Amino acid sequence: MKLFTALLALTLSLAGCVPVDGDPVRPAPGSAGQGSSTAASGADSAEPEQLVVLRQRAEQNGSLAAVLYLGSVPERTADVDAALDSLQEQPWQFVADIPADHRVAAPGGGRELYCIFAVRREDTLFVYEKQDPQYPHQTGRELYCGRDGQPVLLLCNDTPDTPDTTAVVYCTTGRALDWSPRLSAGTGSPEPVEGVDDFSQHPTPGAAP
Numbered sequence: 312m313k314l315f316t317a318l319l320a321l322t323l324s325l326a327g328c329v330p331v332d333g334d335p336v337r338p339a340p341g342s343a344g345q346g347s348s349t350a351a352s353g354a355d356s357a358e359p360e361q362l363v364v365l366r367q368r369a370e371q372n373g374s375l376a377a378v379l380y381l382g383s384v385p386e387r388t389a390d391v392d393a394a395l396d397s398l399q400e401q402p403w404q405f406v407a408d409i410p411a412d413h414r415v416a417a418p419g420g421g422r423e424l425y426c427i428f429a430v431r432r433e434d435t436l437f438v439y440e441k442q443d444p445q446y447p448h449q450t451g452r453e454l455y456c457g458r459d460g461q462p463v464l465l466l467c468n469d470t471p472d473t474p475d476t477t478a479v480v481y482c483t484t485g486r487a488l489d490w491s492p493r494l495s496a497g498t499g500s501p502e503p504v505e506g507v508d509d510f511s512q513h514p515t516p517g518a519a520p
Contacts, residue, residue, distance in 0.1 A: 359405040362428075362462065369430040369508040375480045375488040376436070379403060379426040380501050380511040381464075383494075389420030391466045398424065405462065414464040415455045417475045421467035425492045425501070429480045430508075432460030437479040441491060450477060468493055480506075 358366075369377045382398040391414040401407070406426050415438050429436045435458045440451035454476065455463060467476045474491035481487050490504040501509045 359408075361403055362405050365508075365510055366430055366432075368510075372508055373506075374430055374508040375434065375482055375486060375506045376427060376429055376478065376490075377508045377510055378492060378501050379406070380494065380509075381406065381424040381426060383422045383424070385422075387420045387422050387469050389416040389466070391416055391424070391464050394424050394466050395464065406464070409462050409464050413455075413457065413461055415466070417454070417465075417467040418452070419469075419475075421469060421475065423466070423468045423471070423492070423494060425465045425467070426462050427465055427478055427492060428462040429460050429482075431482065433458070433483050434460065435481040436460075436463065437481075438463065438465060439477045439479065441475050441477050450479070465492060471496055 365377055381395070381401060381403075384394045384397055388394055395407070403426065409426070418440050427436070435456070437453060438455040439453055442449040442451045457463065465476065465478070468474055471494040474493040477489055477491050479487070479489040486506075488506040490507055493502050494500065495502045500511055501507075503509065
């Protein structure tokens with residue numbers, strides 16, 4: 312059954328934008344997906360230097376996704392642009408250049424602004440509305456689906472203890488990851504999740520300000 316589930320998840324990820332549920336990180340059995348295309352890797356040179364370095368570091372760590380917590384706004388809003396503009400200048404220059412179709416707000420808006428992306432450009436990233444807490448493994452309405460590996464601005468969560476979105480990454484190697492971006496009550500930084508690298512407090516040198 313586990314073999315069937317892993318193969319089904321890989322098939323769905325290659326087919327397009329469809330929901331999934333399950334454990335946070337799920338390794339595929341055997342060598343499924345090793346022959347997948349890496350055509351997107353040729354576009355790395357066009358990416359900002361900071362983003363390229365982040366991908367390299369996260370991939371070396373074996374992570375499937377990366378997150379940058381950009382800050383919080385005083386009141387809940389669905390305007391991602393206004394939320395970004397209201398925050399202090401970011402050390403990540405590429406964040407301001409994320410296009411409109413990669414800017415996502417939770418239903419009803421939110422207060423916490425994140426930048427998230429799949430580490431491998433050929434992997435698929437979804438963002439879903441989080442379902443009823445009584446059914447933690449069910450996905451809600453799809454808010455975003457992208458297979459270009461580009462960063463996404465996500466505005467979500469009215470309070471840290473009630474995450475309202477779920478991000479899912481399908482890897483062409485057969486692994487899959489799902490998590491709900493949220494802040495830790497103890498540290499004020501993103502809640503640690505296996506398979507997700509948090510670079511929020513670690514700006515990458517090398518790019519001109």
